[in-house]
Structures are given as structure tokens and as C-alpha cells.
Amino acid sequence: MSQQNAVLTAPRLVRPRTVVVGSMFASAAAAMLFMGLIVIYLVERAGVREAGEEWFPSGSIEMGPPGFVFATLILSVFTIQWALQAIKADDRVNAFVALALTLVFAAAVFNQLWFIIGDTGFSLAGSDAAGPSGQEAQFFFFVINGAFAVFLILAVAFVLLTFMRALAGQYSPLQSGGIAAAALFWNTVVAMWAVTWFVVYITK
Amino acid sequence: MTMTESPPATATGSDGDTAVPRIASGLHTWLTTSDHKKIGLLWVVVSVLLFAAVTVVGAVLGFERADADSVDIFGGINSYFQMWTLYRVAFAILVVAPLFIGIATVVVPMQIGSTNIAFPRAALGAFWTWLIGAGITISAVLIGGGWGALDGVTSDEADAISLTLLGTGMVIFALLVASVCIATTIFSMRTSGMNLSRVPLFTWSMLVATSVWLITLPVAASNLVLAYVDLHHGGPATFGNPEPVAGVTAIWQQVDWVVSQPQVYAFAIPLLGILGSIVPVAAGARHVNHSAMIGLIGFFGFLSVGGWSQPIFHDGTEDFLFIAFGLVILLPVLGSLAGAASTLAGGDGIGLKDTHLLASLGAGVVLLAAVVSGALRVVEPFHLIARSTTTGVFNLVMVSAVLAGVAGLWFWAPKITGHQLSGGLGKLVVLDLVLGGLLLGLTDLVSGFLETPDFLLAPPVSSTADALNLISAVGAVMVALGALGLVVGLFGGLRSDAASAGDDPWDGHTLEWATTSPPPEANFSEPPAKVVSEAPLLDQSGSNESEIV
Numbered sequence: 001m002s003q004q005n006a007v008l009t010a011p012r013l014v015r016p017r018t019v020v021v022g023s024m025f026a027s028a029a030a031a032m033l034f035m036g037l038i039v040i041y042l043v044e045r046a047g048v049r050e051a052g053e054e055w056f057p058s059g060s061i062e063m064g065p066p067g068f069v070f071a072t073l074i075l076s077v078f079t080i081q082w083a084l085q086a087i088k089a090d091d092r093v094n095a096f097v098a099l100a101l102t103l104v105f106a107a108a109v110f111n112q113l114w115f116i117i118g119d120t121g122f123s124l125a126g127s128d129a130a131g132p133s134g135q136e137a138q139f140f141f142f143v144i145n146g147a148f149a150v151f152l153i154l155a156v157a158f159v160l161l162t163f164m165r166a167l168a169g170q171y172s173p174l175q176s177g178g179i180a181a182a183a184l185f186w187n188t189v190v191a192m193w194a195v196t197w198f199v200v201y202i203t204k
Numbered sequence: 205m206t207m208t209e210s211p212p213a214t215a216t217g218s219d220g221d222t223a224v225p226r227i228a229s230g231l232h233t234w235l236t237t238s239d240h241k242k243i244g245l246l247w248v249v250v251s252v253l254l255f256a257a258v259t260v261v262g263a264v265l266g267f268e269r270a271d272a273d274s275v276d277i278f279g280g281i282n283s284y285f286q287m288w289t290l291y292r293v294a295f296a297i298l299v300v301a302p303l304f305i306g307i308a309t310v311v312v313p314m315q316i317g318s319t320n321i322a323f324p325r326a327a328l329g330a331f332w333t334w335l336i337g338a339g340i341t342i343s344a345v346l347i348g349g350g351w352g353a354l355d356g357v358t359s360d361e362a363d364a365i366s367l368t369l370l371g372t373g374m375v376i377f378a379l380l381v382a383s384v385c386i387a388t389t390i391f392s393m394r395t396s397g398m399n400l401s402r403v404p405l406f407t408w409s410m411l412v413a414t415s416v417w418l419i420t421l422p423v424a425a426s427n428l429v430l431a432y433v434d435l436h437h438g439g440p441a442t443f444g445n446p447e448p449v450a451g452v453t454a455i456w457q458q459v460d461w462v463v464s465q466p467q468v469y470a471f472a473i474p475l476l477g478i479l480g481s482i483v484p485v486a487a488g489a490r491h492v493n494h495s496a497m498i499g500l501i502g503f504f505g506f507l508s509v510g511g512w513s514q515p516i517f518h519d520g521t522e523d524f525l526f527i528a529f530g531l532v533i534l535l536p537v538l539g540s541l542a543g544a545a546s547t548l549a550g551g552d553g554i555g556l557k558d559t560h561l562l563a564s565l566g567a568g569v570v571l572l573a574a575v576v577s578g579a580l581r582v583v584e585p586f587h588l589i590a591r592s593t594t595t596g597v598f599n600l601v602m603v604s605a606v607l608a609g610v611a612g613l614w615f616w617a618p619k620i621t622g623h624q625l626s627g628g629l630g631k632l633v634v635l636d637l638v639l640g641g642l643l644l645g646l647t648d649l650v651s652g653f654l655e656t657p658d659f660l661l662a663p664p665v666s667s668t669a670d671a672l673n674l675i676s677a678v679g680a681v682m683v684a685l686g687a688l689g690l691v692v693g694l695f696g697g698l699r700s701d702a703a704s705a706g707d708d709p710w711d712g713h714t715l716e717w718a719t720t721s722p723p724p725e726a727n728f729s730e731p732p733a734k735v736v737s738e739a740p741l742l743d744q745s746g747s748n749e750s751e752i753v
Contacts, residue, residue: 036426
């Protein structure tokens with residue numbers, strides 16, 4: 001009996017979707033950058049407090065508006081997941097509505113951020129009256145909120161891209177990777193605000 | 205009616221070259237290509253050229269330090285500081301990391317049986333961003349920027365320093381994008397049957413390396429953001445202060461950890477993978493313990509995570525974690541070398557005739573010298589933290605990584621250039637880099653025991669230290685000569701009349717050797733068969749008794 005090598009056809013691969021995995025790595029890198037800022041902030045703040053000095057001037061930061069930002073972002077988490085589930089169910093109308101709502105919530109967050117920064121009266125360099133520690137606190141306030149805003153802009157661009165692609169007929173129940181990737185990055189950015197909210201605004 | 209699903213014909217190898225594809229391979233192709241092999245070649249060529257430039261800077265720095273009394277090549281302490289810092293940063297993120305990224309961009313997709321890299325346009329964009337960022341960084345240093353200044357700063361110099369930070373940030377961003385592309389490729393584009401425990405060791409080491417870079421280099425980016433905003437937009441001058449406090453600038457303090465222990469080891473992670481890929485092929489046998497190597501490379505990667513070690517977080521001398529990381533990292537290096545030795549001993553009578561084997565073993569030896577030096581540096585009684593030992597460890601790690609890059613280039617040249625590189629020249633380069641690297645690094649280690657500081661352009665503390673500085677400078681010149689040889693060797697291989705390579709000149713074990721040299725555009729003319737071990741070609745060569753066909 002002759003032995004013959006069979007030519008096997010490779011079975012369909014069950015690998016994680018490329019764009020989702022790429023988004024996962026990119027989100028991890030973005031999160032590490034942001035966490036780097038947060039950890040340095042915590043170390044510097046602890047140093048100032050150990051020296052018995054004031055970090056933010058008392059009463060300079062309101063509790064309400066940052067909470068509203070967080071609430072808005074939580075709503076956007078639901079809408080971005082809604083868009084993903086809608087695409088998986090081949091319900092394009094719901095997907096369009098959900099993606100559009102996500103972008104509306106993002107606009108609301110930018111508006112609230114603008115209000116918060118204006119309300120504090122802080123400046124990047126800090127006023128002379130604030131003293132060295134107060135100046136450093138105001139500097140960090142701008143850097144961390146600014147970094148969050150930059151990441152939010154990137155997330156909005158990502159969602160906008162998926163929105164346009166969905167409008168152009170892309171994505172289907174079997175090919176929802178683009179929206180899943182956008183949702184992953186969006187949720188990472190929301191997590192960044194959760195950390196900011198707790199570290200910068202709640203524990204001040 | 206007959207329907208065919210044959211893919212359109214693609215240029216396959218040098219035999220198929222005609223005038224048309226040659227014309228097409230002009231600048232437009234290099235600017236727009238989505239072929240991972242071309243993208244990888246861009247990374248490799250530019251990083252090798254920068255290696256030559258960096259080693260020239262290193263040699264000049266060495267001679268300046270060797271005769272600090274009478275030589276004033278740079279025209280002042282500040283210029284010396286700028287070049288000293290540029291040398292370190294450039295060696296790590298303009299030479300070593302991009303060299304490995306280049307080799308991986310070419311080789312990894314083929315090793316895992318993929319037709320291309322993930323996000324090829326992003327990978328190409330990463331290269332051009334990196335190149336522009338590198339140009340900005342180097343230019344900014346040359347016009348008076350850098351990572352701070354030791355003798356006061358004019359407003360123009362402050363702008364140049366801001367530009368340096370911007371360029372460095374661009375370089376790091378580009379490395380991160382390239383890392384995402386490589387890690388995603390490995391994670392989600394492996395061929396059938398190739399689970400993570402079966403990926404070739406070089407591919408595994410690149411997954412570990414890119415993962416470590418993805419979680420640590422963003423922390424460096426956050427340091428750069430703080431420094432840039434502080435300096436350029438008028439902050440409290442805590443992070444972006446360009447002038448020295450206690451002998452070192454705040455900006456450099458925030459960058460220095462990237463090129464110091466333990467983070468510096470992260471740039472050498474692929475070395476262990478290259479060693480683990482080349483040795484079994486040279487031995488003609490499987491690696492004695494592929495699974496253990498996977499664990500050891502992962503462990504080495506874990507121990508090289510260093511974002512926490514920057515001065516903002518600890519003082520670097522008494523931290524238990526810092527000392528433990530510095531000592532324990534000896535284990536994965538020793539384990540990898542032991543695995544290589546066992547594999548060679550169990551092989552079928554190899555000789556040390558191949559450049560790539562010599563280079564990979566040389567890289568292992570120099571890395572061992574680096575981790576031993578690093579272990580001595582963290583041991584508290586020696587007080588070597590702020591001494592020249594720091595430079596010694598850095599140089600040893602960098603030279604070992606470049607040696608691994610040389611091994612990879614000579615080994616995978618058939619897939620990268622389509623030709624074999626000169627074996628004779630390669631051996632000279634390896635010998636030169638090993639000896640030069642050891643001279644360069646070990647003399648700084650010994651100088652550290654003589655209380656020579658890490659950065660100080662001042663008369664040496666003793667005549668012995670003076671002599672060691674001179675020996676170190678000679679080592680730097682040898683490394684520069686090795687870099688020159690590497691450039692000549694690589695460009696010799698890129699010439700169309702270079703010695704042609706067979707498809708599998710080394711009897712390789714992994715999938716990149718199952719295709720032509722150079723590979724076709726989609727890498728494989730047909731999908732690879734299901735993989736059942738870490739050495740699929742070795743399985744196929746013994747297919748009568750193997751479980752795969």
C-alpha cells in the first residue's frame with residue numbers, strides 16, 4: 001500500500017478579530033499613558049500634603065459638574081454597546097441612532113469640561129497667589145483634563161469613522177469588529193474619566 | 205464555463221524581476237507600500253545607518269572622557285551633556301528598538317504563516333513618523349536643544365529643548381504603533397494549529413517585547429507630556445525645568461529611566477528569541493525545551509518592566525523591588541544560555557561556522573555580562589548606582605541587542621534582501637562588536653568600583669580610572685568599526701548582484717523557510733498545512749513518522 005501525503009485545506013481560523021485586538025493593544029497603551037500622569041499626580045500631591053501645604057485651594061472645585069460628566073459618559077457606554085448589539089442583530093437603524101447619541105453625549109462632555117475649567121478660574125501656570133504647590137496643582141489639573149480631552153477627541157474620531165462606514169453600508173452581524181474596536185477604545189476613555197473623577201475631583 | 209479562483213500573478217523572486225517592477229519600486233512604492241517586507245526593510249536600513257552615526261558619537265564621547273583635561277571636542281560641558289544624552293536615547297529608540305521592529309516586520313508574518321502584517325498602512329505610517337521624529341530629535345539637539353542644559357538656557361535653546369521633547373514623543377508614538385501592528389499580527393493572524401505555545405521563539409520574544417514596550421513607553425510619553433507642557437506652556441517648572449538641580453536636569457531625570465535598569469533590558473528581549481530560533485537550526489535539532497524558553501523569555505520581559513523605577517517614585521538605591529529585579533533577571537538569561545548550550549550539544553555535530561550562530565552566541569555572552577554588571581550595580585554595598593557602571597550596563601545591553609540584530613539579519617537575509625550577506629565580513633563584524641562591546645562595557649563596570657561617576661566631564665579619580673577610560677574609548681571605536689562593517693555587509697546584500705540565497709539555505713525549522721527567497725507578495729503560494737509543533741518544517745521533513753502530512 002502506498003502512503004500518500006494528503007493536502008489539507010486549512011480550517012477556518014478561530015482567532016480574535018484583528019481590529020479588536022489592535023484596539024485592545026492601543027487602548028492598553030493609551031491607558032498606561034494616562035495612568036502614568038495619574039500616578040505622578042498622586043505622588044506629587046502626597047508630597048505637598050506631607051509638607052503640610054494645600055493642594056487645590058478649598059472651594060475651587062465643585063463636586064457637581066464632574067459628576068455630570070461621569071453620568072453622561074456612563075450613558076454613552078450604554079449607547080456604544082447598544083450600537084454594537086444593533087449591528088450584531090443587523091438592525092442598522094438602531095445602530096445609527098446609538099452611534100449618533102454617543103456623539104451627542106461626547107459633545108455634551110466637551111461642553112461640561114469647558115464649563116468646569118472656566119469655573120475653577122485656574123490657569124496653566126497658576127497664579128502667584130496660589131504658591132508653588134498651588135501652581136503645581138493647577139498645572140496638573142490642566143494636564144490631566146487636557147490629556148483626557150485629547151483621548152476623548154480620538155475616541156470621537158474613531159466612533160465618527162465607524163458611523164460613516166456604517167452609513168456607507170459596512171459592518172454586519174459577522175463583521176462587527178470595527179464597532180467593537182471603537183467601543184473598546186471608547187470604554188477605555190470613559191474609564192480614564194472614572195479615575196480622573198475619583199482622583200482629581202472626589203479626593204481632591 | 206470554467207471559473208478559477210487563482211490569485212493574480214505576483215512578482216516572485218529575482219528571476220521574475222523585469223524593468224517594470226524595478227521602475228515601480230521607486231520612491232512612490234516606498235511611500236505607499238503595504239508589503240510588510242518592504243516596510244521592514246525600511247526600518248532595518250535606516251536603523252543600521254543610525255547605528256553607525258550613534259557609534260561615531262559614542263567614540264567621540266569616549267575620547268573626550270578619556271582625556272577630559274585637554275580635549276574639548278564639543279566646546280563645553282553643555283554640548284557634551286547633549287551628546288551624552290542623545291547617544292543613550294538614540295541607541296535605544298533610534299537603533300535597537302527599530303532594528304528589531306524592522307526584522308520582526310519582515311519575519312514575523314512569515315513565521316506564523318500570515319500573508320501580511322496587521323494594519324500595514326499603520327505600520328508604514330509608523331516608520332515615516334519615526335523617521336520624521338528621529339530627524340526632529342537629532343536636529344533639535346544639534347541646534348542647542350536636548351533634554352535640558354547644564355549651563356543656562358536662552359529662549360531659543362528652550363524652544364530647541366521643546367522641539368527635542370516633541371521629536372522624542374513622535375518617535376515613541378511611532379514605536380508604539382509599530383508595536384501594536386506586530387503584537388496584533390502575532391495575536392490574531394497565526395495560521396491553523398499555531399497556538400501561542402507553538403509560535404517560533406523569535407515571534408514569541410517580539411510579542412513579549414512589544415507588550416512590554418506598549419505598557420512602559422507610554423509612561424515615558426506621559427513624562428514627556430509633563431515636561432513639554434511645563435516648559436513650552438509655562439507651568440510651575442517642576443517637570444520641564446531645563447536647568448540642572450543637584451547636577452541633573454529634571455527633564456533628563458524623567459527620560460533617563462528608559463535607558464537604565466531595569467527598563468533598558470526591555471530593548472534586549474528579542475535577543476533571547478533570536479538565540480532560541482537560530483541555535484536549534486544550527487544544531488539541526490529541536491530546542492531542548494521550547495516551553496521553558498517561552499517561560500524564560502516572558503519572565504525576562506516581566507523583569508524588564510521599568511516605568512516604576514523612575515526617580516519620581518523611588519530613590520533607586522534601597523528599594524527591595526529594584527534590587528530583586530536586578531538580581532533575579534540573571535535567571536532567565538542563564539536559563540536561555542543553558543538551553544542554547546544543551547541544544548547545541550544534543551545536535552548533529554555543528555561547527556561555529558555560520559555568522560548568525562556566532563552572532564547570536566556572542567549576543568548571549570554580552571547580555572550575560574550586562575546582567576551580571578547590572579546585578580553588581582544594584583547590590584547596595586558597592587554603591588554603583590550613580591557610577592560609570594550605569595553606562596557600562598547600558599552599553600553592554602545595547603551592543604548585545606545589536607549583535608542579536610546582526611544574527612537576525614544574517615540569518616533571515618534571504619527573506620529580507622533575497623540574498624545572502626557576506627559570511628567573512630559578518631564574522632569580522634561579530635568579533636569586532638563582541639570584543640568592542642565587552643571592552644566598552646566592562647571597563648565602565650570596573651571604573652564604577654573606582655568611584656568614577658556616571659556623568660562627569662572632569663579629571664579621572666585615579667590613574668587606573670584614566671587608563672580604563674582610554675580602554676573604553678578604544679572599545680567604542682571598535683564598536684564604531686563594527687557598525688561600519690554592518691552597513692557595508694547589509695548594503696552588499698541589497699545589491700542585485702549579491703550572492704543569491706536558496707529558499708532554505710540553513711534547513712530552517714519554521715514557516716518562513718517554506719517559501720521562496722525573496723518571498724512572493726503574499727508570502728506563500730498556498731496556505732501552510734496545519735501546524736502541530738513549534739518546528740513545522742522539521743515535522744514535514746520527517747513526515748513518514750510524523751503525525752502531520
